[in-house]
Amino acid sequence: MGSSEDDKVVAVIMVGGPTKGTRFRPLSLNIPKPLFPLGGQPMVHHPISACKRIPNLAQIYLVGFYEEREFALYVSSISNELRIPVRYLREDKPHGSAGALYNFRDLIMEDNPSHIFLLNCDVCCSFPLPEMLDAHRNYGGMGTILVIKVSAESASQFGELVADPDTNELLHYTEKPETFVSDLINCGVYVFTPDIFNAIQGVSSQRKDRENLRRVSSFEALQSATRNLTTDFVRLDQDILSPLAGKKQLYTYETMDFWEQIKTPGMSLKCSGLYLAQFRLTSPNLLASGDGTKNATIIGDVYVHPSAKIHPTAKIGPNVSISANARIGAGVRLISCIILDGVEIMENAVVTNAIVGWKSSIGRWSRVQAEGDFNAKLGITILGEAVGVEDEVVVTNSIVLPNKTLNVSVHQEIIL
Amino acid sequence: MKALILVGGFGTRLRPLTLSVPKPLVEFANKPMILHQIEALKAVGVTEVVLAINYQPEVMLNFLKEFEAKLGIKIICSQETEPLGTAGPLALARDKLIDDTGEPFFVLNSDVISEYPFAEMIEFHKAHGGEASIMVTKVDEPSKYGVVVTEESTGKVEKFVEKPKLFVGNKINAGIYLLNPAVLDRIELRPTSIEKEVFPKIALEGKLFAMVLPGFWMDIGQPRDYITGLRLYLDSLRKKSSLKLATGANIVGNVLVHESAQIGEGCLIGPDVAVGPGCVVESGVRLSRCTVMRGVRIKKHACISSSIIGWHSTVGQWARVENMTILGEDVHVCDEIYSNGGVVLPHKEIKSSILKPEIVM
Numbered sequence: 007m008g009s010s011e012d013d014k015v016v017a018v019i020m021v022g023g024p025t026k027g028t029r030f031r032p033l034s035l036n037i038p039k040p041l042f043p044l045g046g047q048p049m050v051h052h053p054i055s056a057c058k059r060i061p062n063l064a065q066i067y068l069v070g071f072y073e074e075r076e077f078a079l080y081v082s083s084i085s086n087e088l089r090i091p092v093r094y095l096r097e098d099k100p101h102g103s104a105g106a107l108y109n110f111r112d113l114i115m116e117d118n119p120s121h122i123f124l125l126n127c128d129v130c131c132s133f134p135l136p137e138m139l140d141a142h143r144n145y146g147g148m149g150t151i152l153v154i155k156v157s158a159e160s161a162s163q164f165g166e167l168v169a170d171p172d173t174n175e176l177l178h179y180t181e182k183p184e185t186f187v188s189d190l191i192n193c194g195v196y197v198f199t200p201d202i203f204n205a206i207q208g209v210s211s212q213r214k215d216r217e218n219l220r221r222v223s224s225f226e227a228l229q230s231a232t233r234n235l236t237t238d239f240v241r242l243d244q245d246i247l248s249p250l251a252g253k254k255q256l257y258t259y260e261t262m263d264f265w266e267q268i269k270t271p272g273m274s275l276k277c278s279g280l281y282l283a284q285f286r287l288t289s290p291n292l293l294a295s296g297d298g299t300k301n302a303t304i305i306g307d308v309y310v311h312p313s314a315k316i317h318p319t320a321k322i323g324p325n326v327s328i329s330a331n332a333r334i335g336a337g338v339r340l341i342s343c344i345i346l347d348g349v350e351i352m353e354n355a356v357v358t359n360a361i362v363g364w365k366s367s368i369g370r371w372s373r374v375q376a377e378g379d380f381n382a383k384l385g386i387t388i389l390g391e392a393v394g395v396e397d398e399v400v401v402t403n404s405i406v407l408p409n410k411t412l413n414v415s416v417h418q419e420i421i422l
Numbered sequence: 423m424k425a426l427i428l429v430g431g432f433g434t435r436l437r438p439l440t441l442s443v444p445k446p447l448v449e450f451a452n453k454p455m456i457l458h459q460i461e462a463l464k465a466v467g468v469t470e471v472v473l474a475i476n477y478q479p480e481v482m483l484n485f486l487k488e489f490e491a492k493l494g495i496k497i498i499c500s501q502e503t504e505p506l507g508t509a510g511p512l513a514l515a516r517d518k519l520i521d522d523t524g525e526p527f528f529v530l531n532s533d534v535i536s537e538y539p540f541a542e543m544i545e546f547h548k549a550h551g552g553e554a555s556i557m558v559t560k561v562d563e564p565s566k567y568g569v570v571v572t573e574e575s576t577g578k579v580e581k582f583v584e585k586p587k588l589f590v591g592n593k594i595n596a597g598i599y600l601l602n603p604a605v606l607d608r609i610e611l612r613p614t615s616i617e618k619e620v621f622p623k624i625a626l627e628g629k630l631f632a633m634v635l636p637g638f639w640m641d642i643g644q645p646r647d648y649i650t651g652l653r654l655y656l657d658s659l660r661k662k663s664s665l666k667l668a669t670g671a672n673i674v675g676n677v678l679v680h681e682s683a684q685i686g687e688g689c690l691i692g693p694d695v696a697v698g699p700g701c702v703v704e705s706g707v708r709l710s711r712c713t714v715m716r717g718v719r720i721k722k723h724a725c726i727s728s729s730i731i732g733w734h735s736t737v738g739q740w741a742r743v744e745n746m747t748i749l750g751e752d753v754h755v756c757d758e759i760y761s762n763g764g765v766v767l768p769h770k771e772i773k774s775s776i777l778k779p780e781i782v783m
Contacts, residue, residue, distance in 0.1 A: 025752070025769040031783040035441070405783070409432040420781040422437040422765065 013120030014064040015139070017057040018107060021050060021127040023071025023097075029269045032390045032407050036364065038072050040127045041080060043344070044274055045281030046292070046309035046327050048080065052281060053125045056133030058088050064117040066092045068127075069106050105240035108206040115200060122202065124242075126194035130277035132263035132284065133195065141174075142197045145257040149202060151176060151247070152195035153258045154265045158186055164267075165192035165243050167251075169258040176256040179247040190258070192243070193265050202246075209245045210238055271361055272379070272386040278344055279325035282307035294322070302334070314345075335370075342378060352397070360387040363408065369397035376403045384418055423468045424519050425528035426500075427459060428511060429475040429482075435644040438750030438767045439732055444481055446473070446532050449715060450642060451655050451696050452680050457489065459530055462538035464495045468528065471495060472518045474511035476502040509616035512601075513609040520603045526555075529616075531597030535651055537637035537658060538598075546633045547600045550576065553629035555600040556621070558593035559639040567594040568617055572632045579630040582622055596635050645730060645748050649711060653694040668692075686722070698733075721757070729761075732768070746779065 021040040030039045040050040047055075050068065057066055068077060077094040085092045101109050107124060114122060121142070123135060134152075142150035153167055166187040168178040180187050240246070250256050264280050266273060285292045286307050294310040296302050302316040306324020310316065316334040326340045329347045334340070337354040348365040351357065355368045359378035368374060372395045379385030387401055390408035395401055400415040407422050433445030440448065446456035460471055475482060479501050486497045500515040512519070512529065519527050526547060528540065536559075547555040556579070558570045569591045571580045583590050595617060608620055624630040638658055640651035656676035659667055668677040672685065675693020679685060683697045686705035691697070695709045698716040703709065708725040717734040720726065724737045729747040737743055738757035747761045750768035755761060759772055763779030766772060770782060 028767065028770055028783065031767060407434065407437065410434055420783065422434060422781060 014062050014117045015060050015121045015123065016064055016114050016117060016119040017060070017066045017123040017125065018110075018114060019050060019053050019057075019066065019068050019125045019127050020103060020106065021068050021070035021072070025071070030271060030274075032388060032405060033271050033274070033361065033363070036391045036408060038076050039268075040068070040070070041076075042274060043327065043329060043346070044130070044268070044278040045285060046311065046329070047281075049268060049274070050080075050127045051084065052130070053127060053133055054084060054088070054092065056135050057123065057125075058090060060123070060135050060139060063090060064119060066090060067110065067114065068092065068094045069097060069110065070094070071097055071100075100239065102239045102245070103242040104202075104206045104209070104246050105238050108203055108210075108240065109238070111203050115203075120199065122198050122200065124196045124198065128268040129194045129265070130268050130280055131193060131195070131261060131265040134259075134261055134263070135195075135197075138195070138197055138259045141259045142257065145174065147175075147257045148205065148250075148255040149196055149198040150257045150259050152193040153190050153260050154193050155189050155260070156191055158189050161186070161189050161191055165247070166190065167192060167258060174258050174260075175254060176247070176251045176258055179243070179251045181243045181248070190260070192247075193261065194267075196242075205246055205250065206240050209240045270381075271388045272381060275325075275342065275344055275359070275361060275386050276380040278327050279307070279342070282309055282325060282327065285309070359385075361389065363389045363391045363393055365391060366393040366395070368395045369399060371398045372396065373400045373402075375401070384420075423466075423525055423527065424470045424472065424521070425463045425468045425530065426472045426474055426512060426515055426519060427456065427530045427532050428508060429456070429473050429532045431505070432477055433643070436648070438748060438765065439730065442733065442751040442768055444477060445643070446482070447485055449698060450535065450648065451652060451678055452698050454485070455535075455642070456532055458535060459532070459538065460489065460493065460495065460497070462540060463528060464493055466540035466544065469495060470518070471497045472500050472515045473497065474500045474502065474515060476505060505613060506611075507613040507615050509609045509614035509620045510612060512606060512616075513611040513614075516606050520606065524603060526600050526602045529599040529601060531641075533641045533643035534597040534639065535642055535655060536596065536598070536635055536639045539636055542636070543598070543600050543633060546577075546631070550578075550631045552578075552631045553602045553627075554605055554621070554624050554631070556630065556632050557596040557598040557635040558632045559596040559635040560592050561594050562592075564589070564592045564594055569593065570595055570632050577631045577633055578628060579621070579625040579632050581625060582617055584618070593632070593634065596639050597641070598635070645746060648730065649694075649713070649728060649746075652696060652713060653711070656694055656696075747776075
């Protein structure tokens with residue numbers, strides 16, 4: 007197992023499943039979360055394109071609980087587009103994040119890679135993967151974790167780490183602590199050498215031997231009715247990172263760029279904006295421009311799918327993403343929103359801090375808006391698939407499930 | 423004879439249940455809603471039923487194959503590509519409804535439950551010799567609905583008044599019609615309302631007659647009415663001395679328990695409860711005015727009232743679930759949790775109490 011520059015690298019992206027992450031409803035009622043568009047591209051596309059920058063990348067695996075057919079089209083088209091084999095692997099039962107990696111180790115090791123990247127699909131960041139790999143090679147450990155500094159108050163939502171300031175070694179790791187441990191948190195992006203499989207197997211064997219002496223609450227009993235918590239369920243955070251911290255096996259690489267978790271529709275609007283801002287630096291040709299003469303007025307970072315039609319008197323942006331076949335009428339104002347495929351927005355309507363679902367229709371002079379708190383439950387207005395908002399109706403701080411028509415104004419409500 | 427059932431759309435008012443299953447297949451009193459109607463139609467000699475739908479035909483078609491075989495009745499779907507209102511679907515299904523016999527055909531609204539007195543309706547229709555018959559039912563608050571004003575003695579319909587401000591009558595359209603094929607000539611293939619456009623014309627010609635629906639009536643398209651409807655339905659079973667109702671020391675009032683369900687010791691079940699196939703109700707459980715769908719487990723000492731528990735859900739020990747709590751499919755309420763009117767979407771875990779009515783997505 008040498009570490010020459012020619013050795014291959016395999017990337018594994020965890021994409022989750024339909025009954026997990028219900029926080030992404032109502033959007034996840036119509037589309038698997040990993041395929042929801044951020045900055046005009048499916049969520050999973052961003053880590054995949056980042057993987058393309060890794061030298062000697064041999065294969066990308068997407069691992070999740072969705073049915074194969076949900077990813078079949080996407081996987082084949084992205085494999086063609088990026089000229090890299092991308093394959094979706096379905097977990098038959100929950101194995102935990104590390105257990106899942108172990109479950110597919112034969113496939114992952116097929117190309118005999120020297121390094122394996124593990125990424126979570128619902129992480130929004132700049133994915134500095136080549137730099138992380140270089141750092142990892144220098145450290146010479148079993149794994150390197152991408153980390154970022156956050157505010158002390160928000161740190162407790164994540165896995166908090168303590169790293170040696172000189173060697174960057176991981177000294178301590180704890181998941182969602184109640185008291186303050188550190189403002190450095192786990193970004194959910196890792197690179198490992200194949201030794202990781204031995205470590206995971208070690209945990210499984212230990213479990214087989216140890217008896218479960220803890221009092222099992224009914225909640226846990228409910229869980230273990232559906233999964234075998236004992237042998238092959240291995241969590242990366244609690245079972246691998248925590249125990250191995252301080253043993254010169256795990257290291258950290260700090261990113262100074264942006265980082266967010268995309269757990270809710272509100273956050274997807276924020277992250278769409280972050281990616282659009284990133285395009286401004288890396289590929290500005292993807293962004294729209296216009297000054298109201300031949301094309302609509304564009305302010306700030308805006309993505310418009312080539313098949314979308316926008317009237318020249320509309321004003322779009324900042325932070326707007328418009329998907330395929332959308333039609334934006336005369337005098338429309340769009341600010342901080344995601345307009346999905348096939349949406350029709352009629353004359354003089356205003357949409358702010360909202361996500362408008364596929365094939366919805368927004369009437370003349372209607373107003374779809376929200377306060378814009380990405381973290382609040384009703385901070386961004388979400389309209390599901392095929393929602394109709396009639397002329398002059400106002401919808402504020404609300405969530406509307408698919409196939410509803412609103413003919414009266416709605417405020418601060420969930421409409422099933 | 424033939425019949426058309428207006429199944430329509432997405433059943434959004436019965437969410438979260440209809441997020442898992444199309445509305446006509448949602449069970450009511452342990453039987454899919456639409457099966458209640460199809461069985462009653464078969465009993466009166468209908469040989470062919472057309473379902474007018476505009477959503478999820480694949481799921482419906484699978485179900486239909488199963489019941490076509492079991493019931494020995496032909497069931498076909500007529501799918502709208504755009505919403506056609508309450509009359510348009512009849513025009514769309516025209517060829518399926520008309521044959522050489524010239525017999526009248528039934529039209530039912532899929533959300534309606536009642537005793538379905540179809541035989542009496544056929545007699546009534548023959549007797550008056552008009553073009554169309556509709557069932558009307560008496561309600562306490564007619565101005566919530568469309569009132570049908572009729573001539574007392576003959577039942578001839580004089581007019582329809584939509585949500586009248588002053589009292590004009592207390593009979594409303596019950597959503598059950600028996601129509602001669604000639605009615606189809608009056609309906610164009612476009613979004614049309616049968617109450618607002620078609621029936622008033624027939625009434626003007628003195629050819630529309632209304633029969634007062636004997637027995638109970640309910641539109642069970644939303645949870646509150648679904649629960650009330652169960653009470654009325656079980657009440658009517660009691661009146662017919664039905665053997666289907668459960669009996670025993672732990673049963674009070676009208677209760678339906680599927681033969682494959684298990685009820686533990688020390689429970690008190692009822693009144694107005696339906697427990698579905700494969701359910702396990704552990705000991706010491708109190709159930710009243712609720713529906714427990716297939717495969718649900720209610721753990722010890724729990725107490726549930728005025729709620730609907732969706733398929734394969736679980737309710738934890740000592741949990742209290744009440745006040746129009748609607749649990750979707752595969753929802754797990756942890757031990758000791760209190761839910762006051764929680765409306766919970768499928769595949770959720772409830773780990774903290776819901777103190778006032780709210781939607782949990």
